[in-house]
Amino acid sequence: MQLDILxxxxxxxxxxxxxxxxxxxxEPNNHVIYLAVKQYLAAQRQGTHKVKTRxxxxxxxxxxxxxxxxxxxxxxxxxxxxxKGGGTIFGPKPHRYDIKLNRKVKDVAKISALSTxxxxxxxxxxxxxxxxxxxxxxxxxxxxxxxxxxAGKKTLVVLPEYNDNVYLSLRNIPTVDSTxxxxxxxxxxxxxxxxxxxxxxxxxxxxxxxVVEG
Numbered sequence: 481m482q483l484d485i486l487x488x489x490x491x492x493x494x495x496x497x498x499x500x501x502x503x504x505x506x507e508p509n510n511h512v513i514y515l516a517v518k519q520y521l522a523a524q525r526q527g528t529h530k531v532k533t534r535x536x537x538x539x540x541x542x543x544x545x546x547x548x549x550x551x552x553x554x555x556x557x558x559x560x561x562x563x564k565g566g567g568t569i570f571g572p573k574p575h576r577y578d579i580k581l582n583r584k585v586k587d588v589a590k591i592s593a594l595s596t597x598x599x600x601x602x603x604x605x606x607x608x609x610x611x612x613x614x615x616x617x618x619x620x621x622x623x624x625x626x627x628x629x630x631a632g633k634k635t636l637v638v639l640p641e642y643n644d645n646v647y648l649s650l651r652n653i654p655t656v657d658s659t660x661x662x663x664x665x666x667x668x669x670x671x672x673x674x675x676x677x678x679x680x681x682x683x684x685x686x687x688x689x690x691v692v693e694g
Contacts, residue, residue, distance in 0.1 A: 481505055481598055483605045485679055490625030497605055497682050499598070504685075508592040508599075515581060516589035516666035522577040530574055534559040534567030586666070593669040603675045604628075605682050614648035623656065628674050630655050636672035638664055640680040 481499040484492045539559040547554055561569045597603050604626055611618065620630060628635055630653055637658040639646065650656045659668060661681045669675065 483603065483682075485605045485607060486626060487607050488609060488622045488625065490627065493607060495679075497679070497686065499603075499682065499685055503591050504594050504598040504603075506591055506595045508596045509588055510592070512585055512589045513592050513596070513666060513670060515579075516586055516593075517670060519579040519581045520665060520667040522579050525577040527575050527577050529572040531568040531571030533569075533571070534561055537565065537567045539565065589666045590664070590669070593666045594675075597669060597672075597675050602673060603677065605677050605679060608678050608680050609643070609646055611643075611645040611649060614645050616649050616652050619646070619649035619656075620653065623676075626676065628676070633673040634671060635674045635676060636664075636668055637676045637678075638681050639678055640684060 481501060481504045482496050483499060485495040485497055487493050537559050539557065541557045541559070543557060544555040545552070558566070560566045594603075606622075606626060609619075609622065623630055623635065633655060635656045637646070637650065637656065639658060639660050642660055647658055650658055657668070657672075661677075661684055
């Protein structure tokens with residue numbers, strides 16, 4: 481898959497990059513993508529939900545009145561779940577929501593997600609972004625030059641390594657996020673309308689493909 485490399489003004493630099501077909505040109509496996517996204521979202525849950533049972537709520541343990549002879553129903557203590565302020569029956573308890581997914585399945589999901597974005601023509605390669613200082617307005621203009629509408633489209637900027645100025649420039653834009661290439665995951669890819677790879681980040685794909693072939 482060959483793509484043009486654009487400069488920060490949105491114009492072609494005359495350079496192109498060949499992205500490996502085994503990563504960006506496979507037939508997407510939608511079910512595996514679903515499993516990876518499901519695992520990611522499940523891992524975001526803290527699982528700290530908790531209610532008090534009748535053994536834990538405040539209240540005396542004495543019997544409210546004698547068993548027989550009152551003409552009323554039988555009653556235990558005031559902590560009975562049927563009473564206001566009593567314990568909760570079968571309420572939630574703290575537990576983990578983690579889902580196990582094999583490493584190979586995760587890799588297939590990530591490749592499928594990248595191939596999906598490639599088919600949608602949602603991948604943009606831009607020359608390395610070097611900002612002298614954090615400037616949100618300047619970063620917005622760069623995205624505008626790339627024909628990305630930050631008002632209604634989610635964008636993921638993928639960098640080869642952490643860049644403090646880039647991160648500080650885009651963190652105030654609600655629809656734009658950034659990540660380093662080693663941390664990109666299936667959910668981030670599928671949750672974005674556009675993937676913007678810097679030239680150095682995109683070259684890592686080609687270098688790794690050359691190593692595998694060699």
